[in-house]
Amino acid sequence: MSARALRIILIVLAVVGLGIASYLTYVHYAGIKPVCTAGESCTKVQTSTYSRLAGVPVALMGLIGYIAILISLLVPESETSRLATMALVLVGFGFSAYLTYRELFSIHAVCEWCASSAGILTIMMFLSTWRFLRGEVPGAAPGQPGQPGPASDSATTLGAAS
Numbered sequence: 001m002s003a004r005a006l007r008i009i010l011i012v013l014a015v016v017g018l019g020i021a022s023y024l025t026y027v028h029y030a031g032i033k034p035v036c037t038a039g040e041s042c043t044k045v046q047t048s049t050y051s052r053l054a055g056v057p058v059a060l061m062g063l064i065g066y067i068a069i070l071i072s073l074l075v076p077e078s079e080t081s082r083l084a085t086m087a088l089v090l091v092g093f094g095f096s097a098y099l100t101y102r103e104l105f106s107i108h109a110v111c112e113w114c115a116s117s118a119g120i121l122t123i124m125m126f127l128s129t130w131r132f133l134r135g136e137v138p139g140a141a142p143g144q145p146g147q148p149g150p151a152s153d154s155a156t157t158l159g160a161a162s
Helices: 003-030 041-046 058-074 079-107 112-134 154-161
Strands: none
Touching: 003 041, 003 058, 003 112, 041 079, 041 112, 058 079, 079 112
């Protein structure tokens, strides 16, 4: 998969996550029940003590997190921007995993919106980590730093030195 395609997939996932977090933030501040196919599970999760951290709704934290991830994907691509994306996604994934744990073992209800966001962050975690470890810079010719190719292959370099 090309670096460009990987970045586009991550942007699409971030936009979908942003939509979910926006909806949940709206529901929180509007004081309405979220649309939920699982009965009252979403309402139970959204009104639990775990729906806020230090008085701040976790939906708002998710919204801010997805905005930060999206910004890191829209700036010019570099090793630093890929690292920032990966770091933000890993923090979001970790927090989402904690909240999922709370849903399952403390609240005993699962919000499908939250589970969708957790799924998105899980996929984004694998993709952003792969993207960072690959180190490809779009538009760079093979063999340039950060690009796979003969000049960056240590066996070729060692063979040329002998």
